[in-house]
Amino acid sequence: MILAVFLISIFTFLFLGVPVAFSILLTVLTMAEASGVTSYEIVPSYLYSGVNNFALLAIPFFVFCGDLMTAGDLSKGIVEFCRVLLGHVRAGIGYAAILACMIFAALTGAAVVTISAIGGIMLPIMIKEGYDAADSTACVCAGSITGPIIPPSLPMVIFGVLSGASVTRMFIGGVIPGVITGLVCMLAWYFMNKNKNYALMPKATPQEVWTAFKKAFPALMMPVIMMGGILSGIFTPTEAGVVACVYAWVVSTFLYKKMNMKTLKRVAIASGKSTAVIMLIVAACQALAMVITVARIPQAIAAAISSVSSNPLVVMCLINVFVLIVGLFMDVTPALTILTPIFLPIVTGIGMDPIVFGVTMVYGLCIGLITPPVGNVLYIGIGISKITLLELLKKIWPMVVLYIAVLFLMTVVPGLITFLPNLFAGA
Numbered sequence: 001m002i003l004a005v006f007l008i009s010i011f012t013f014l015f016l017g018v019p020v021a022f023s024i025l026l027t028v029l030t031m032a033e034a035s036g037v038t039s040y041e042i043v044p045s046y047l048y049s050g051v052n053n054f055a056l057l058a059i060p061f062f063v064f065c066g067d068l069m070t071a072g073d074l075s076k077g078i079v080e081f082c083r084v085l086l087g088h089v090r091a092g093i094g095y096a097a098i099l100a101c102m103i104f105a106a107l108t109g110a111a112v113v114t115i116s117a118i119g120g121i122m123l124p125i126m127i128k129e130g131y132d133a134a135d136s137t138a139c140v141c142a143g144s145i146t147g148p149i150i151p152p153s154l155p156m157v158i159f160g161v162l163s164g165a166s167v168t169r170m171f172i173g174g175v176i177p178g179v180i181t182g183l184v185c186m187l188a189w190y191f192m193n194k195n196k197n198y199a200l201m202p203k204a205t206p207q208e209v210w211t212a213f214k215k216a217f218p219a220l221m222m223p224v225i226m227m228g229g230i231l232s233g234i235f236t237p238t239e240a241g242v243v244a245c246v247y248a249w250v251v252s253t254f255l256y257k258k259m260n261m262k263t264l265k266r267v268a269i270a271s272g273k274s275t276a277v278i279m280l281i282v283a284a285c286q287a288l289a290m291v292i293t294v295a296r297i298p299q300a301i302a303a304a305i306s307s308v309s310s311n312p313l314v315v316m317c318l319i320n321v322f323v324l325i326v327g328l329f330m331d332v333t334p335a336l337t338i339l340t341p342i343f344l345p346i347v348t349g350i351g352m353d354p355i356v357f358g359v360t361m362v363y364g365l366c367i368g369l370i371t372p373p374v375g376n377v378l379y380i381g382i383g384i385s386k387i388t389l390l391e392l393l394k395k396i397w398p399m400v401v402l403y404i405a406v407l408f409l410m411t412v413v414p415g416l417i418t419f420l421p422n423l424f425a426g427a
Contacts, residue, residue, distance in 0.1 A: 002295045005034045010338070020334040021277070024284040031291045043287050050286025051279050054238060055167055058157045059278055061241025064271040065248050066108035071267050072252025072259050074219040075117040078103050081216035083125075084209055087201035091193035093129060094139045095186055097122040101143030102150060102182040106223035107244075109152040111332075111369050115144035115380045123384045130199060133385050135192055138395035141381040142185045142403075145366045148332060150178030151227060152244075155332050155365070157237065158282060159358040162289070162340040166355070167237045168230055169421040173359045176416050180406055181363075188399045218251045231424055278333055285337035298345040305346065312350040316360070316411045319343055323361055324404065327368025331376060335365050355421060356414040360407060367403050370396055 009030040013023035028043060069075070082096035082103070089095065100118050108114060119140045126136040148155045151171035160167035204212070213220075225247060226240045235243060252259035292298065305315055326335050339361065347357040369377040372389065382392055410416050 002031060002034065003297050003300050005031055006292070006295075006297060014330070020331075021280040021284045024281065024288050024334070024338070028284070028287045028291050031295060042290075046287040046290050047283045050283035053161050055157065055161050055236075056279070056282065058152075058167070058238040058241045059154060059282075060271065060275040061238070061245050062109050062152055062154055062157070063274050063278070064268065065241060065244040066110055066113045067267045067271045067274075068245065068248040068252055068259070069107055069219070069222075070113060070117045071263055072248060072256050074107070074222075074248070074251065074256070075100070075104055075121060077212075077216035077256075078219050079118065079121045081212040081220075083201070084204040084212040088203040090200065091131070091189065091196065091198050092201065093122070093126050093131065093198075094136065094189045094193065097126065097136075097140050098143040098182055098185050098189065101140065102146050102178070103220065103223075105144075105147040105150040105178065106152075106227075107219065108147060109154045109156075111145045111147035111366065111377050112380065114147040115141060115377045115384075118144065119381055119384050123381075127385065132196075132395075133387050134391040134395045137381045137385040137387060137392050138192075138399060139185070139189050141370050141377050141392070142188070142396060142399040143182065144377050144381075145369050145403075146178050146181050146185075148366050149174045149181060149359075149363060151175065151223075152237065152240065153362065154278070155336050155362045156358065158278075158333060158336055159340060159362060161282070162285070162337060163344050163354050163358060165358055166421075169355050170358055171227070171230065171237060172421045172424060173355050173417040174362070175420055177359060177363060177406070177410055180416070181403065184402045184406055185399060188402055192395070192398070218255055222247060281334055281337055285334075285341070288338065289341035292341050298342055301342060302346045302349065312352060313412065315350055316347070316352065316357075317408065319347070320360065320364055320407055320411060323364035324367060324407075327365045327374075328371055329374060330365075330368070331374060332362070332365045332369065335368075336361065353414065353418060356410075356417050359417045360410050363403075363410065364407050367400060367407065370403075371400060 006027065009027040010023060013026050079100050082100040083093060086092040086096040086099065097118065100122065101114050104114050104118055122140055123136055127133050151174050153174055156170040156174060157167055160170050222244060226244055229235045229243065230237055230240050249259065305318055308318065309315065326339065348354060369375060378389065378392060382389055
């Protein structure tokens with residue numbers, strides 16, 4: 001009964017267009033009223049405790065850092081470097097776009113920022129060079145979802161806070177899946193274009209490669225500084241966000257000469273608005289997690305799944321399917337905050353490493369960014385390239401299928417996620 005109330009309430013409010021955070025809060029009040037399992041008075045205390053967490057400070061810092069780098073044009077140096085490296089191979093600008101997305105993902109941790117920054121530069125270039133607009137948009141959109149997978153990652157910070165899992169281990173666990181995703185995207189691009197005779201750029205000379213590298217070097221050093229500091233224990237992921245903000249401001253202001261006080265003020269306001277939305281959702285979901293736990297919803301879902309199979313692999317595959325379906329209709333952050341308290345007790349009960357579950361859930365939800373009807377990355381892509389959604393969907397579906405295959409591969413071979421965290425833990 002209470003599970004039905006939960007599902008009906010949350011989806012009703014969302015479909016009515018109520019903002020996500022308020023949909024969650026209204027669902028909390030509805031469930032409390034329907035079940036009598038809690039009182040309204042304790043909801044504010046859970047809202048406060050939901051954001052009273054040091055690790056959550058990483059969110060505003062990484063959001064601010066991403067906006068600083070976009071405003072400071074750090075993406076242009078990365079794009080040019082990737083073009084110089086790969087522009088001479090067949091359909092090479094597509095490979096360069098994917099590589100640029102992967103590198104920029106290591107700077108921002110967000111798919112929307114990646115498609116906006118890299119797509120805004122690469123798509124006009126690809127279309128001007130005669131590349132098919134739909135092919136090009138599919139390539140950049142698919143490459144952009146490495147943003148929340150390759151560290152740093154905002155969804156992984158949120159999962160770590162909600163689950164108690166190590167954010168550092170989450171970050172490291174996303175490296176191999178992120179690289180595999182980029183390589184799979186390149187493989188799909190190869191088969192899409194192996195019979196097309198696009199013009200080739202002249203192979204860059206060593207001097208041209210060196211010049212492009214020097215221009216991109218400040219941006220390329222960002223992930224080295226952040227992950228190097230985290231892995232060496234010099235600073236935490238939250239402190240890494242602070243270091244990244246300072247570094248991005250220095251590079252944008254003094255090297256690229258793109259940042260002034262007016263731009264900094266605009267970026268700070270935009271980052272504050274984005275952060276406020278995320279933090280309100282996280283706070284609301286802490287209250288929701290309390291009601292879900294008291295109402296024993298995870299136990300009810302676990303019993304339903306156990307009635308199908310008690311095999312841990314089958315259970316995880318069923319959860320993957322559910323996550324993929326939810327990802328069709330909800331953005332990553334609200335879906336992650338709603339699903340984590342529901343499924344975490346189930347996966348820990350079957351002996352699954354929370355790091356594996358966290359990375360696979362983030363990955364599954366990220367696939368929803370390139371599938372309708374929500375698919376935020378899709379809409380930004382077609383806005384840049386001026387094609388229709390149907391044209392894009394005809395081209396991007398093979399990449400979606402391959403990404404789903406990678407999701408289930410990670411489930412079957414969890415070592416793809418745990419290898420690096422265990423390696424550095426033992427170092």
